[in-house]
Amino acid sequence: MEALALPMPESPPLYETRRFSGDGCVIVRGTTSSVFIGGTMIGEFDERDPDRGRRNILVVTLAKSGMLHLGRLASAFGITEEYLRQLRRKEEAEGLGSLLLAKQGKESKVTPEQRAAWCAMFVSGSMPIDAYRTQPKPKKKWLSYPTVWRVYEKWQRDRDAPPASTAPSVEARSAPPQITGQLAFSVLEDVHATANDGADEADEGGSGLTATSGEDATDITPMTAQPVRGGKLVQHVGCWMLLALASELGLHEEANRAFKGQHADGLRIALDAVICALAIYQRCIEGVRRLATPSGPTLLRAERVPSASGVRKLLGRLLEQIEAAETTLDARMSERFIAAARADEGPAIFYVDNHLRPYTGRQVIRKGWRMQDRRVLPGSTDYYVHDEDGRPVFRIAVTSHDSLTTWLLPIAKRLREGLGDDERIVLAFDRAGAFAEQLAELRDAEIDFVTYERQPYPELPTTAFQPTTIAGESVGLHESRARNLGAGRGRIRRIAVRTEDGRQVNFLAASKLPADRLVAILWHRWRQENGFKHGVERWGINQLDDRGVASYPPGTIIPNPARRKLDRALRLARHDEGEARRALARLAKDHPQREVAEADLADALKRQAELEALRPYIPTHAPVEKTELAGKLVRHTAKLKTIVDVIRVVCANAESDLAALLAPHMQRPREAKKLLSNIFAAPGKVAVTDHAIHVRLAPAANRSERVAIKHFFDALNQRSLVLPADRNRLPLRFELQPL
Numbered sequence: 001m002e003a004l005a006l007p008m009p010e011s012p013p014l015y016e017t018r019r020f021s022g023d024g025c026v027i028v029r030g031t032t033s034s035v036f037i038g039g040t041m042i043g044e045f046d047e048r049d050p051d052r053g054r055r056n057i058l059v060v061t062l063a064k065s066g067m068l069h070l071g072r073l074a075s076a077f078g079i080t081e082e083y084l085r086q087l088r089r090k091e092e093a094e095g096l097g098s099l100l101l102a103k104q105g106k107e108s109k110v111t112p113e114q115r116a117a118w119c120a121m122f123v124s125g126s127m128p129i130d131a132y133r134t135q136p137k138p139k140k141k142w143l144s145y146p147t148v149w150r151v152y153e154k155w156q157r158d159r160d161a162p163p164a165s166t167a168p169s170v171e172a173r174s175a176p177p178q179i180t181g182q183l184a185f186s187v188l189e190d191v192h193a194t195a196n197d198g199a200d201e202a203d204e205g206g207s208g209l210t211a212t213s214g215e216d217a218t219d220i221t222p223m224t225a226q227p228v229r230g231g232k233l234v235q236h237v238g239c240w241m242l243l244a245l246a247s248e249l250g251l252h253e254e255a256n257r258a259f260k261g262q263h264a265d266g267l268r269i270a271l272d273a274v275i276c277a278l279a280i281y282q283r284c285i286e287g288v289r290r291l292a293t294p295s296g297p298t299l300l301r302a303e304r305v306p307s308a309s310g311v312r313k314l315l316g317r318l319l320e321q322i323e324a325a326e327t328t329l330d331a332r333m334s335e336r337f338i339a340a341a342r343a344d345e346g347p348a349i350f351y352v353d354n355h356l357r358p359y360t361g362r363q364v365i366r367k368g369w370r371m372q373d374r375r376v377l378p379g380s381t382d383y384y385v386h387d388e389d390g391r392p393v394f395r396i397a398v399t400s401h402d403s404l405t406t407w408l409l410p411i412a413k414r415l416r417e418g419l420g421d422d423e424r425i426v427l428a429f430d431r432a433g434a435f436a437e438q439l440a441e442l443r444d445a446e447i448d449f450v451t452y453e454r455q456p457y458p459e460l461p462t463t464a465f466q467p468t469t470i471a472g473e474s475v476g477l478h479e480s481r482a483r484n485l486g487a488g489r490g491r492i493r494r495i496a497v498r499t500e501d502g503r504q505v506n507f508l509a510a511s512k513l514p515a516d517r518l519v520a521i522l523w524h525r526w527r528q529e530n531g532f533k534h535g536v537e538r539w540g541i542n543q544l545d546d547r548g549v550a551s552y553p554p555g556t557i558i559p560n561p562a563r564r565k566l567d568r569a570l571r572l573a574r575h576d577e578g579e580a581r582r583a584l585a586r587l588a589k590d591h592p593q594r595e596v597a598e599a600d601l602a603d604a605l606k607r608q609a610e611l612e613a614l615r616p617y618i619p620t621h622a623p624v625e626k627t628e629l630a631g632k633l634v635r636h637t638a639k640l641k642t643i644v645d646v647i648r649v650v651c652a653n654a655e656s657d658l659a660a661l662l663a664p665h666m667q668r669p670r671e672a673k674k675l676l677s678n679i680f681a682a683p684g685k686v687a688v689t690d691h692a693i694h695v696r697l698a699p700a701a702n703r704s705e706r707v708a709i710k711h712f713f714d715a716l717n718q719r720s721l722v723l724p725a726d727r728n729r730l731p732l733r734f735e736l737q738p739l
Contacts, residue, residue, distance in 0.1 A: 272301075292305045366633065658676055696737045
């Protein structure tokens with residue numbers, strides 16, 4: 001049998017060739033880069049040299065020829081196309097001498113002695129984390145971990161850099177002596193002698209703007225922002241329209257304010273990563289992993305794609321540093337959405353309802369009633385407020401599972417603060433909040449409302465109803481005498497509706513709106529229920545997001561689990577009593593099984609007597625420390641979930657705005673949001689010009705949907721959307737890639 005030849009390890013190349021044309025290239029040996037055209041070296045520059053003037057002048061001079069592809073030229077020189085554009089504009093305005101820029105950015109806080117000590121540790125085999133932890137106290141004056149890491153990387157580059165070779169290359173030995181390039185540089189050396197030091201690396205960091213040195217950063221791995229890069233096929237680039245809408249709605253602006261401007265680049269990249277993950281149906285932060293494609297950095301305009309844990313750690317560290325940042329962001333975004341719900345005519349309408357978010361983990365948390373399952377389950381009750389169109393406005397997490405009546409007035413006051421005292425508000429909610437005391441409180445606070453009346457209520461004759469049409473349904477309408485709330489609370493409106501199937505449904509309201517309008521408002525509350533379903537399936541509102549827990553403070557009153565167990569045992573004993581009596585009723589007096597049934601009955605009665613004797617001494621509620629759940633019961637802090645849910649609310653509102661533009665052009669308007677999800681996940685080519693960012697998308701769509709998408713893009717381009725933190729404010733222009 002012939003032996004298989006094992007592949008021999010390849011030696012690393014002595015140099016790297018970066019071509020920018022058929023006869024032009026940049027040869028990189030170590031840190032030295034030589035530029036050749038037609039075998040002639042026209043110049044060279046050192047990558048480690050902080051003075052970038054030689055390289056800048058050389059690349060701008062080549063770009064002025066007009067015969068080279070600027071994107072490939074910039075890539076060959078190790079810079080971005082946007083930075084090359086800025087260099088060219090600067091040269092046109094101020095001449096070549098302006099490319100020899102003064103050093104910018106902060107001076108390094110690392111002293112030569114500290115740098116030497118760290119390098120000595122690296123030589124001995126220590127890692128950056130060891131050098132970081134050996135700094136003298138106090139800890140608050142320590143240099144950050146990214147600073148130590150940069151010193152370590154520079155030490156590695158200096159250690160691994162090959163010695164500079166003085167032997168000419170093959171191309172240089174066979175080429176005639178250069179004339180044009182050397183003469184140009186000989187003239188410019190005089191200019192350089194009188195100019196300041198070259199631009200710092202921070203000046204070319206990708207955005208074309210001066211970046212801070214990052215010495216004051218925490219030990220979070222920094223993420224550097226980059227400008228928009230074109231000329232590539234970018235996966236999921238359709239997400240950019242959602243990013244632009246989120247920025248237009250104010251998410252990035254309010255996030256910077258809430259976090260006091262800390263880690264602005266990293267925060268922007270983290271927010272964009274979460275939005276893009278949600279846009280492609282990932283529903284949670286872990287979906288950020290699906291952005292790790294070769295074009296992921298271009299999608300996020302970052303040097304790299306952050307990991308899901310990196311995003312979580314960054315947001316978590318910011319939440320630790322800025323107290324109540326999550327509530328600040330939530331409150332400010334809520335104010336924006338509340339203000340957006342203000343009606344042009346008439347009152348602002350809001351739907352209020354709760355939604356239990358079930359929990360299936362290992363922690364012991366409180367249980368609440370989940371209507372869909374008809375049972376109590378561990379979880380958290382979230383109270384949502386939606387506007388008249390069914391778009392979410394804000395969420396309130398209630399770990400104690402308080403009833404709807406407890407939160408109606410606080411929610412109404414929050415809406416009042418957002419809209420002002422002059423704006424009328426109508427709350428629509430189901431019969432879980434239709435209790436006299438709470439309805440009177442809302443009326444006295446001048447909050448209009450409409451809800452269902454709880455049965456029993458008197459049945460009206462058919463002749464009392466006037467035929468009319470409400471929400472497209474033919475019904476009978478009757479507004480009877482006002483409902484008395486009792487106990488001196490006064491009266492409110494009562495409206496009765498008879499449906500086509502003969503059922504009578506009563507409504508209670510405190511509003512001056514017409515009766516048919518109030519009925520239509522409450523019937524449209526199903527938009528909120530549809531919003532819950534869409535939020536779970538599309539945006540993942542039931543995701544835990546944050547596993548951090550905290551114990552309940554002493555004195556917190558909770559339902560007593562011992563009383564719940566006693567009541568359950570009492571129900572079982574009564575059930576056994578009923579079974580025994582049923583058996584005795586069916587058995588003859590001389591039946592042999594009668595004695596067994598009588599014994600079962602006696603045992604059930606005895607257990608009931610014992611349990612009923614204990615019942616007065618076991619309260620229904622008790623302080624948590626006096627129950628069997630002491631030290632076990634916890635609640636989720638949900639700080640990170642608050643941030644992610646704010647992003648979900650923003651995405652849901654942005655999606656609704658986009659669907660309103662797309663649906664009128666579709667043959668099946670109800671599928672607008674499904675088609676939008678295809679557009680978000682679509683790949684496309686990006687081209688950056690001086691006036692706009694052109695995105696040519698290739699979504700999965702049939703012929704009629706492509707026609708709708710073209711009209712949709714036309715309407716969207718008129719809004720001149722801008723990507724978050726784009727300093728050039730270049731508008732996005734979306735196009736449909738032809739088949």
